[in-house]
Amino acid sequence: MDRSRLEAFSDGVFAVAITLLVLNLAVAGPGTIEHPNQSLLHQLGRLWPSFAAYVVSFFMIGIIWVNHHVLVRSVKAVNRTLLFLNLLLLLFVVLIPFATATVADYRLSDSWDGRVAMVLYGAVFLGMSVGFGSIFEWTLHGQRVYQPLPPEKHWAARARFVGGGLVYVVAILVALFNAIAAFLLIALVAVYYIFERTPAAPDSGGGDEPVV
Numbered sequence: 001m002d003r004s005r006l007e008a009f010s011d012g013v014f015a016v017a018i019t020l021l022v023l024n025l026a027v028a029g030p031g032t033i034e035h036p037n038q039s040l041l042h043q044l045g046r047l048w049p050s051f052a053a054y055v056v057s058f059f060m061i062g063i064i065w066v067n068h069h070v071l072v073r074s075v076k077a078v079n080r081t082l083l084f085l086n087l088l089l090l091l092f093v094v095l096i097p098f099a100t101a102t103v104a105d106y107r108l109s110d111s112w113d114g115r116v117a118m119v120l121y122g123a124v125f126l127g128m129s130v131g132f133g134s135i136f137e138w139t140l141h142g143q144r145v146y147q148p149l150p151p152e153k154h155w156a157a158r159a160r161f162v163g164g165g166l167v168y169v170v171a172i173l174v175a176l177f178n179a180i181a182a183f184l185l186i187a188l189v190a191v192y193y194i195f196e197r198t199p200a201a202p203d204s205g206g207g208d209e210p211v212v
Contacts, residue, residue, distance in 0.1 A: 001083065002077045002078070003072060003073075003075060003077070003078050004082075004084065005078075005162050006078050006082070006086060007069070007072055008074070009091060010023040010068060010086060011069075013090045013093060013094060014061060014064070014065045014068075014093060016094075016095050017093050017096055017097055018058060018061045018062065019059055019099050020066075020097035021035065021057050021058055021061075021096070021100055023053065023097070023101075024050050024053075024054065024069070024100065024101040025050055025054060026045060026052065027040060027043040027044065027047070028043065035155070043071075049103070049104050049107040049108045050104035051149065052108070052183070052187075053100045053103045053104045053108075053121075053183075054100065054104075056183075056186060056187045056190050057096050057097070057099075057100040057136060058066065059190045059194060060128075060189075060190050061093060061096060062127060063190065063194065064089075064093065064132060065192050068089070068132070068135075071135060071136065071139065074139070074145040074146055074147065075139065075145055076142060076144055076145060076146060077144075081120050081140055082135065082140060085131065085134045085135045085138055088130075088134060089128065089132050089134075089135060089152070090131075091127070092124055092125075092127035092128040092130075092131055093128060094122045095127070096124055096125075096128070098124075099117075099120050099121045099123075099124040100121070101116045102120055102121070103117045103118060103120075103183070105117070106179075108179055108180050108183055109174070109179065110179055110180065112176060114179045115175050115176055115179045115182075117177075117179070118171075118175035118179040118182045118183060119172050119175045119182075121175075121182075121183070121186065122168050122171040122182060122186060123168075123172060125168050125171075125186060125189075126165060126168035126169060126172065126207065129164050129165045129168055130165065132173070133162075133165065136157070137158070140154055140157075144197030149181045153155040154165075154197070166191060167185060167186075167188075167189050168186070170185060171183075171185040171186050173178055176208070181182075
């Protein structure tokens with residue numbers, strides 16, 4: 001398959017997923033049954049969990065899109081295995097709006113349902129990390145990319161992927177006891193990958209492998 005078809009399909013899925021995030025941000029109009037006496041400012045204030053979850057999820061999808069673009073651009077040819085690994089990644093990307101809406105609905109509360117919602121949120125990000133890590137692992141074998149990562153750097157690269165996944169595992173465990181603490185852990189992962197070593201393009205002659 002032409003690599004451009006894989007990129008075009010994936011970009012479409014990323015675009016839809018990142019757009020769906022905003023659907024959870026809504027306020028009731030004036031004089032509605034739901035909020036007859038609440039001002040707009042008060043309603044916006046009550047939406048802070050939705051805004052917080054939106055920002056984290058938006059940047060996480062954005063980060064995975066940037067790194068997916070860099071990684072796929074380095075691939076020489078697309079085969080059946082890569083297509084299914086890519087579908088695995090997209091499966092969890094599409095789930096992010098659902099998990100984000102669920103967290104927002106339970107308002108990052110420390111109730112049992114709120115903690116379950118955060119477990120779901122962390123599990124989706126963990127699945128996304130596993131999906132992307134699987135694609136990256138695929139690129140390490142054979143001559144599948146234009147500029148293969150030297151063998152001596154393979155384990156260091158894997159450690160970075162495992163490290164990110166481990167943070168999600170820790171966040172899931174923490175979510176069983178404290179939803180807000182787990183959310184902050186997930187948010188820190190997003191902040192880390194925004195500022196941590198931007199991936200280099202295949203023809204730039206330097207930089208590190210993409211991470212998520």
